[in-house]
Amino acid sequence: MDDHGLRHGRDRGESSSSSSIEIQNQWREIQDLLKERLITQDDFLWKLPIPSSSGNVAVEEEEEGTLLKYVGGVDVSYSKELDSAAAASTAACGCGSLVVLDVTTPTLQVVYQDFFLLTNFDVPYIPSFLAFREAPILLQLLQKMKNTDNPFYPQLSFTGFGLACHLGVLANIPTIGIGKNLHHVDGLTQSGVRQLLQAKDSSGEDFITLTGSSGRVWGAAMRSTKGSCKPIYISVGHRVSLNTAIKIVKMICKYRVPEPIRQADIRSRDHLQKNSCGNGGTLQ
């Protein structure tokens, strides 16, 4: 995997007993380097399919470019015995997934899926640094498709919140991040979002822009379906503008969580469940 010279501390042969503070300082440096390479505008020319129940694929009329057809979704599920039982056995304690949906079909058909079972995690989960734990797993799944010239290789991928920038830059793929909860950072609060969303309620718009106290635009909060009062959080990813990200999210929400993420989530959890505990170590 080409990591463009960005390696985790442990890979550079540094002491594995680095303190959490030292690790975080290293990770912050890497995040700063990745940020320099982040593209927050559209850098492609795509025709977006328009949702229709007829089964015929309509596209936005005036647009030129390639039809957006294959959209990926990634996720990592964890077993409850993450740190105890599973760690000592051969059972899987985690599962990374990559799914690809054909968004030109009315049902948003899943046309590809692959999994990566984990028997241990060498990277801890630290808030604000989620990507360092999950991105390496997902990069391998993407790289496997690329190496085999798989025709379903995603033109764009949905990721969990906080992974979009990191994974997008390292895989050089357009990404949109989706969160089910707000990451409290840069002055952003749950109650602040609720208030702004409530105020927007009457104006017809169903989303608000998330601007931190630093002035940085982190993404948007939106009600993805009519019935949901709890918003989803869309993060600015790589090579996709926020406006385009919102458009794309709107066209692939059968439920509150956009379908690529939802399928990646459901299928990784299912695959993990079938390959843990009782079946651990004895199943392929």
Next chain:
DNA sequence: GCGACAG
């Protein structure tokens, strides 16, 4: 200083 804190 303390608490809160995506997955």
Next chain:
DNA sequence: ATCTTGTCGC
């Protein structure tokens, strides 16, 4: 993230 029962609604 995961644990866990029922329950309410389309």
